[in-house]
Amino acid sequence: MKKSGLTEHDSLLKQLIEYRRELHMYPETSMKEYETTKRIKRWLEEEEIKILDAGLEVGAIAEIKGEEEGPTIALRSDIDALPIGERTNLPYASKIKNVMHACGHDFHTASMIGAAILLQRRKKELKGTVRVIFQPGEEIAEGAKQIIKAGGLDGVSAIFGMHNKPDLPVGTVGVREGALMAAVDRFKIEIYGVGGHAGIPNNTIDAVVVAGQLISALQTIVSRNLSAFDNAVVSITKLEAGNTWNVIADHAILEGTVRVFQKEARGKIPQLMKQITEGIVSAFGATSKFNWYPSVTCVDNSPLFTEIVKRTGEELGYAVVEAEQSPAGEDFAYYQELIPGYFVWIGVDGQHDWHHPSFTLNEEALLVAANYFSNLSVNVLNHLSKSNNQKLTVN
Numbered sequence: 176m177k178k179s180g181l182t183e184h185d186s187l188l189k190q191l192i193e194y195r196r197e198l199h200m201y202p203e204t205s206m207k208e209y210e211t212t213k214r215i216k217r218w219l220e221e222e223e224i225k226i227l228d229a230g231l232e233v234g235a236i237a238e239i240k241g242e243e244e245g246p247t248i249a250l251r252s253d254i255d256a257l258p259i260g261e262r263t264n265l266p267y268a269s270k271i272k273n274v275m276h277a278c279g280h281d282f283h284t285a286s287m288i289g290a291a292i293l294l295q296r297r298k299k300e301l302k303g304t305v306r307v308i309f310q311p312g313e314e315i316a317e318g319a320k321q322i323i324k325a326g327g328l329d330g331v332s333a334i335f336g337m338h339n340k341p342d343l344p345v346g347t348v349g350v351r352e353g354a355l356m357a358a359v360d361r362f363k364i365e366i367y368g369v370g371g372h373a374g375i376p377n378n379t380i381d382a383v384v385v386a387g388q389l390i391s392a393l394q395t396i397v398s399r400n401l402s403a404f405d406n407a408v409v410s411i412t413k414l415e416a417g418n419t420w421n422v423i424a425d426h427a428i429l430e431g432t433v434r435v436f437q438k439e440a441r442g443k444i445p446q447l448m449k450q451i452t453e454g455i456v457s458a459f460g461a462t463s464k465f466n467w468y469p470s471v472t473c474v475d476n477s478p479l480f481t482e483i484v485k486r487t488g489e490e491l492g493y494a495v496v497e498a499e500q501s502p503a504g505e506d507f508a509y510y511q512e513l514i515p516g517y518f519v520w521i522g523v524d525g526q527h528d529w530h531h532p533s534f535t536l537n538e539e540a541l542l543v544a545a546n547y548f549s550n551l552s553v554n555v556l557n558h559l560s561k562s563n564n565q566k567l568t569v570n
Contacts, residue, residue, distance in 0.1 A: 184542065187289060191541040194218060195285035196267040202256030202274045202281070205312040206321075208233040211254050215284065215309050222292050227306075229325040234311040234318065236327050239294040241301025246559045249306040249328065250548050251336040251507060252287035253280045253313035262532040277534045279339040282523065282541065284309060286337075289545025294552055302560040305552045306331060312506075316359070316471050319509040332559060332567050333480065334516040335551060336507050337544060340498075341525025345540045348488040348547060349498030349520030352481045356474035356518070357406070357434040358441050359504030363466040364389070364452055368459070370425030382427035383416050385459045389429065390414070392455050396447050407435040407444065408502055434502040436473055472508045477515035479567060483558055484517050487551045493543065494522075503529065515567045521547070 194214075203211050212233050216226055219237050227236045234254065261268050261275040269275045276282075291307045308327055312318030328334070340349055366389070368380035390411050397407050409431070416427035433448075435441045445467045456463040488495040498520050507518050521544045523536035559567075 187292065188542045191285045191289045191545065192538050194288060195281050195538060195541060198281035198284055199276050200267050200270050202269050202271055202276045204258055204274055205255040205315040206233060206317060208254050208311045215288065218288055219291065222295055224291050224295050229327060231321065231325055234322065235309045237291055237307040238304060239291060239298060239301065240304045242299050243302045245303025245556055246332040247304040247306055247330050248552060248555055249308055249331045249334040250287055250290060250552065251308040251310055251334055251510065252283040253310050253318065254284050255280055255311055255314050257314060257530060259530065259532050263535055275532065277531060278529045279523065279534065279536055282339050282536055283337065286541050286544035287548065289541060290548035293545055293549035297549065297553065300553050301556055303556040316504065316506040319506040323509065328510060328513055331514055333555065334510045334514055335548065336518045337521045338505065339523040339536055340520035341523055341528055341536065343520055343522030345522050345524045345537045346543055347494045347496060347522030349496055350481065350485050351498035351500065352476050352478050354436040354473045354475055355498060355500060356505045357436055357502045358473045359470045360433045361468040361470060362431055362433065362448060364429040365464040366427040366456060366461055367463065368425050368461040371423050373421045373423050376423055379423045380459055380461050382424045382461065385456055385461050386414060386416060386427040386429055389452060389455045392451050393448060396444060400447050401440050405435065405437050405440040406500065407433065407440055409433050436500065471504045471506050472512060474505045474508045474518050475511055476517045479515050480517045480555065483554050484519060484551065487554050488547060491546055491550060493547065511569065513569065515569055
């Protein structure tokens, strides 16, 4: 079939590249995606795709309803950018100072619009409804909660999503049952000592010395307190102390993150950190305040859909590989706490990893992702219909 001198395949790829580049030029950070939302809605309306009135300030929810009654499933894309200055020298580089799609959410958005377009063309094949969620605020782990609060999962049986993967070639789908991305938590430890003259340290309780001992001691949680089969990282990413060169600091602040895949290990770590902190600090005669800020849980892929997720890629001729776990976090996990879901890697053959100022990707992967998620939607709805639309539960 020809369309404006191009095959239908080439025409859609060209369209998705245009969408992605426009999004890339005008990125917006988390929960401020106002113009991004307008663009998404305009492009969906041009394709006569229904947009639900969900009462969202940012983000959008679309729906493609098949001619045959059946269950509702959801596809999800995140839409926010990062506060990073771009260094790609691309002709369509970000025009917004110090804001960039350095995690490829512009790719996700354009791909899922592509999936929606393909599903709109295949409405007669759909044995049910596909809801397409364009979610704000993934980078601050707030957007999924907003979508849930707005009723985005109401009546939805299962949800599917993706993240681009720069180290996988275009045409590759990474699949892994169970934990794929880590649970993410944040901590802040304040140390209170006694300041004084740098030449007379014996009259002080040096908060910097206490902090140094604590930094080393906290690493023993992973090396000595957790099982060798647990996957965990304790990273102190910020140390703040002192005001000048000749005064011993009376106050120090440590901040950082913990990443872990096992629920039991996640439950142990904050108590172990608190015990070690109190022990080290008291040994030096100082005091402390320990703060723990739990965030997203693991992205935990349901075994209900492993076979169909793999088969869909194979039917399209894509390379289906075992996905490597990532210690990065994803608020897609919030959806999986409520309904079964599956999250996959889509290869984009990039030169740099996520959050790098020179992050780029191969745009041929846009159509790979669009085709994959449109076909997956058809296959999942067929599968659920044959299963008599039985109620699915989170494992």
